[in-house]
Amino acid sequence: MSDRPSPLADPHIAFDVSEGRRDIVVLGSTGSIGTQAIDLVLRNPDRFRVTALAASGGRVALLAEQAHRLKVAAVAVAREEVLPELRDALRALYGSEPLPELLAGPDAATQLAASPCHTVLNGITGSIGLAPTLAALEAGRTLALANKESLIVGGPLVKALAKPGQIIPVDSEHAALFQALAAGTRADVRKLVVTASGGPFRGRTREQLAGVTREDALAHPTWAMGPVITVNSATLVNKGLEVIEAHLLYDIPFDRIEVVVHPQSYVHSMVEFTDGSTLAQATPPDMGGPIAIGIGWPERVPDAAPSFDWTKASTWEFFPLDTEAFPSVGLARHVGELGGTAPAVFNAANEECVEAFLAGRLPFNGIMDTVTAVVAEHGVPGTGTSLTVPDVLEAETWARARARELAAKATAEARA
Template identity: 85%
Template structure:
């Protein structure tokens, strides 16, 4: 088996920006979301290892953002919504004592991108959605280690990310890819026969497509093992999230799609596995808790003591592994198709899905309509042109078209159902 050039994520390679003595300086993007809040919990428990210098958020949870800034004593706070600045200033003034200097505020759509390029050792990108692409590129270009939880930025801008990233500069934070990253430390990529990405199966495991037609938003948000934001939770219910992870695994590890398998593991204890050419399989397992993968992203090649809970081996437990039902959940195979197309196709897939998830949450689209509509948008987009390098304007133009087309199709569906 021949080996190709070094992949984006390789546990044998460590990219180490110049760092002074003391704790590692970290910027957290998406600090008020699920990844961000768990990262802050980890940092506060290990002040000897990490020091947060900057936080970014959309601006919907100003009180929490101000509290985080005060507890961490950050230099800079970035907020995407410029109209949130007055409330943020007021909240910061209430959190800080009289006469204490307040952190610098960056505001606007480019604020997170500015912060990602600021002086620090590691940028944790915990933003949800393809808006995380520009901060990802900024962090890489500035020479920061990138702890990547924003899978969409890699998926929609894979060639752009690969062109900028230096060996060892990206450390994956998704639980599945952090698992593959750790298991790969036991061998080399030339020894890998197959990547096995595990899926919980979400709240609808075992249901047929017909049974999925009338599930509600509340049903889709009731994930059995993970506590995540609403978009990621619904993506897990449709298994679009797993499709995105297959594309991400291909990009991170340069493993062909036909050697990346998805298996359903309801307990979510084994986060992913690597099958080696000698027939052995290495699995990375912990109880479901994102603080473990976050700690890998922030501290690698070191490990953080008690970053997350461990198993109690004195208690009996059963671990199941089941084949994926591709008929009920066609999103994984669609993602493989999109990944093979390359170019702007992954951006179209991701953008259309984001619009359809919003439509489902708004009651404008049935659950099965999410992937049906995404499939149609991908088909209409067709095969992207080859032979020319992908550019950021290409990605943005494709996303704009996909979002508009998904909204148009969603509106037609909603109108037809209203007339029925």
């Protein structure tokens, strides 16, 4: 290992800061990250310009409004069937003005990721973000990465393409680690400490989690996120994925990455150095700061996020993780250490189980029970160094099918 953090996201690396505005391509523009990024861009028109947008196609009216307001050159939707609706919505807004270029289909976002720009913000949810991540890196774009799944499932592929300083993390935890790591070299780091809010079920036992509902799981106490990420926060799968991501981004062994529960979500993560010092990055819960780091680094964007009022008293609490009630972090460490296609199997099985839970076909505890069973059946994968995109896709296909089978079996047995 080197004596510095991995150059994938190394805050020490000097960036070329070009004059004028940065051109940004936003993938997942109608989601939580995308809408907040666009708001940040609109508040800083002298710094940023959005040149293209991509979305799944579930919020056509919003996508058309974004395109018109930002005057983008291209718009992409993953769902081809909504293209006529999108074209009509754009015509209603543009009038006689020429429409932006329209792309549709599962590869549309990947095409935009390679288009001319300074930075690609990948805010897509799920492992479908892998292809756009690889395309952006291969095209030489700076990648502001909010799509952690693409790094999880394709870690070796992503690392093989990424040049020094090409990936800037947008997750609040990894943006926090990124900033704190600037205070020392790789040899100075003793451990990374990733904070977790604990989700809506902090303090509950496994038995108490058995009957929680979809509505319970979606009621996150501090963050407003999409349903899949919110359920992942409730199971703490999200935190397990972040442990794998931290290992890949910063080249720190798993046994030196800890998770601590911090209900207030003020401290987004910490770095402990060998001299005993711990540096914590803190802001009130808000994604504006991490997004600004992702698209603006090495410059900081004024007022990107709220700051603390230090004249008011506040309490910051930290608790150890309950690994019995929330086994997801331990399982994530396991698949991360296995490498190869194991992380892809873990992630794909979880995505299927979350969908089943949200649809009422699987109980809450059944999510991790099923994911654990799928990972166990998958066994020991091949070495990560020989991983290919077809390997990842094949493993995901198997894991999704097996997760659906096991979830259906569990539901049938529960109703019998």
